[in-house]
Amino acid sequence: MKESINQSFKTLREKSPLVQSITNYVVMNNTANALLSLGASPIMAHAKSEVMDMVSIVNALVINIGTLDEYWVESMLMAVEKANQLGKPWVLDPVGAGATRYRNETISELLKHKPSIIRGNASEILSLADVNIQSRGVDSSHGSEEAIQAAFSLSKEIGCVVCISGEKDYIVEGDKLSSLANGNAMMAKVTGMGCTASAIVGAFAGVENDLFLATTSAMAVLGVAGEIAAEKSKGPGTLQLHLYDALYNLDGEELMERIKVES
Numbered sequence: 001m002k003e004s005i006n007q008s009f010k011t012l013r014e015k016s017p018l019v020q021s022i023t024n025y026v027v028m029n030n031t032a033n034a035l036l037s038l039g040a041s042p043i044m045a046h047a048k049s050e051v052m053d054m055v056s057i058v059n060a061l062v063i064n065i066g067t068l069d070e071y072w073v074e075s076m077l078m079a080v081e082k083a084n085q086l087g088k089p090w091v092l093d094p095v096g097a098g099a100t101r102y103r104n105e106t107i108s109e110l111l112k113h114k115p116s117i118i119r120g121n122a123s124e125i126l127s128l129a130d131v132n133i134q135s136r137g138v139d140s141s142h143g144s145e146e147a148i149q150a151a152f153s154l155s156k157e158i159g160c161v162v163c164i165s166g167e168k169d170y171i172v173e174g175d176k177l178s179s180l181a182n183g184n185a186m187m188a189k190v191t192g193m194g195c196t197a198s199a200i201v202g203a204f205a206g207v208e209n210d211l212f213l214a215t216t217s218a219m220a221v222l223g224v225a226g227e228i229a230a231e232k233s234k235g236p237g238t239l240q241l242h243l244y245d246a247l248y249n250l251d252g253e254e255l256m257e258r259i260k261v262e263s
């Protein structure tokens with residue numbers, strides 16, 4: 001698995017995928033910078049007049065419902081329909097799933113279009129799998145291991161890869177499971193770290209056809225870069241900056257040395 005992750009990381013750097021995000025106002029800048037630092041190319045576009053043309057030229061699409069509204073949801077539905085028509089991978093980040101009825105209804109609509117990959121924290125994945133939980137907004141109130149069974153059911157129901165992030169990240173597809181024990185607890189204190197994870201998942205999905213491997217690779221790279229950044233940081237502010245530098249400077253050798261993956 002480690003060798004395959006390293007190979008998909010090399011491919012990402014060679015191909016520099018173009019990743020379209022329809023994402024929230026909070027994280028547009030963080031996620032665009034993280035993709036650039038990694039070696040991918042970001043484009044944020046949500047206008048209904050261009051959204052389908054944009055999907056036609058990108059390698060992957062990321063749909064993030066963090067600050068949804070009616071116009072944006074229509075754009076999202078147009079974009080995912082186009083991505084499916086063209087056979088392009090799309091990632092769903094169900095930010096704040098379970099917090100409000102509007103979020104849940106929007107997620108149900110999006111799930112009908114069968115995302116290629118879903119990446120969320122444990123509370124969000126539990127909510128998507130219809131486990132009756134009280135969500136506290138965008139942050140998880142559950143450990144990632146608590147959502148593994150929910151991720152298996154969701155993966156089988158939708159036919160997609162599901163990633164649960166947290167202290168340990170779990171990636172599920174059908175009966176397959178991989179886990180990663182990289183990262184640092186301070187990462188949860190930077191807003192948009194999960195959205196960054198989803199954007200990076202999109203970047204790997206844009207170059208790697210095996211979406212289970214693409215998702216595991218993305219979470220490995222972010223986990224390793226996050227722990228390198230945390231070693232240099234005194235708090236969340238510098239962690240965000242060091243994360244860009246760590247993504248930019250990461251090489252295959254250090255990635256291989258640090259990855260803690262099980263599959």
Ligand SMILES: Nc1ncnc2c1ncn2[C@@H]1O[C@H](COP(=O)(O)OP(=O)(O)O)[C@@H](O)[C@H]1O
Pocket residue numbers: 120121122138139140165166167168169182183184185186187188192193194195197219222223226
């Ligand atoms: N306690 C932790 N230890 C190590 N890594 C963590 C921890 N909490 C979050 N991360 C990492 O931070 C990133 C964002 O995950 P998470 O905080 O679960 O997403 P979200 O921001 O959507 O809630 C992931 O790469 C995850 O592995």
Ligand SMILES: Cc1ncsc1CCOP(=O)(O)O
Pocket residue numbers: 024026027066067095138190191192193194195196
């Ligand atoms: C705080 C907040 N509110 C709406 S979207 C958002 C960002 C959430 O980002 P993440 O899930 O990556 O922490």
Ligand SMILES: [Mg+2]
Pocket residue numbers: 095096120121138194195
């Ligand atoms: Mg999130």
